[in-house]
Amino acid sequence: MTRQPVPRLRSALLALACACAAAGVQAAPEGQDLVAQLLIERGVLEKRHTSGSNAVAIDSAASIGRQVRDTTSGLVVSAMNFLGVPYKRGGDNSDDGFDCSGFTRHIYESTLGLVLPRRVDDQAKATGFSPVKKDELQPGDLVFFNTLRRTFSHVGIYIGEGKFIHAPRTGGEVRVESMGVKYWAKRFTGARRADSAASLATATPAATPATVAEPAPAIPNDVP
Structure with missing residues (x-):
């Protein structure tokens, strides 16, 4: 439920x-x-x-x-409102559930009215975003991980204090996790920040939900 x-x-x-x-x-x-x-x-x-x-x-x-x-950090407030929503492959709404890229896409669109590409790797390459160093992360930045032997196969939203919010995997729920945990630390592959609302509005068109990349199926039980 x-x-x-x-x-x-x-x-x-x-x-x-x-x-x-x-x-x-x-x-x-x-x-x-x-x-x-x-x-x-x-x-x-x-x-x-x-x-x-x-x-x-x-x-x-x-x-x-x-x-x-600031405006971009307002994404964090919106994202936190969906804690506990179940994971669903191909999902992009709170009624049915979210997968990782469906979650980030929903938050950006519902908060700023801006449509991200549907696939994780396309979100990492979207027009209007710039790479961000790990030690320069700010709330609202997209954070990417290699969970399926692909550089960009999982995505979440950085919320500050070394933590990010995401839709993790089948059987899981939208949750907050620490990027310092070994599992995520060794799989972190980069971050992206919207250059501006105007430039983000021209992001790459959405791809079909069936091709969305998914995160690793198992995460250690000691992940907070």
Whole structure:
């Protein structure tokens, strides 16, 4: 059964973004503890310690909130709203489910009104995108992995704090994972960022869903 989106998290992220924008960056926005807790519960942040006031997690929540202020990072808020939606090969909507490229395509189209190519490798080569170094990733960037012995065979959306959100595999659900986990770290093959909304609008036309590349069928059980 398809899980419902998580509007509570979306609202909290938007509230945090607005609070950060209004407060200027240094001060901790009121209600930030709740946002940090939500991000921890959803796997966006790791709880780095159990004592004290969760200061590290709260600082990380504020960092994500500041980044969410720009248009491209709004993709992250939209993507988080589909946590728990089941994986489906060839899927491109929350009612039926998503595969990896169907998920990224849906988020870009529903958030910015821009249509990405349907295939993973075509998304990596789409007009209007530029390569991004791993240490320069920003929320909203597309991140690619080699999971089927092809350079670009899996894709997700970077959300900040070294994590990405994606539709993983058959039997899985849209989830957040760490790029630092060995499985993903050794399979990372690059990232792409939209040059601008105007140039992205001219991206390569969609291919047929039947040719969508899929991720590896198995992921270690210890992946967070």
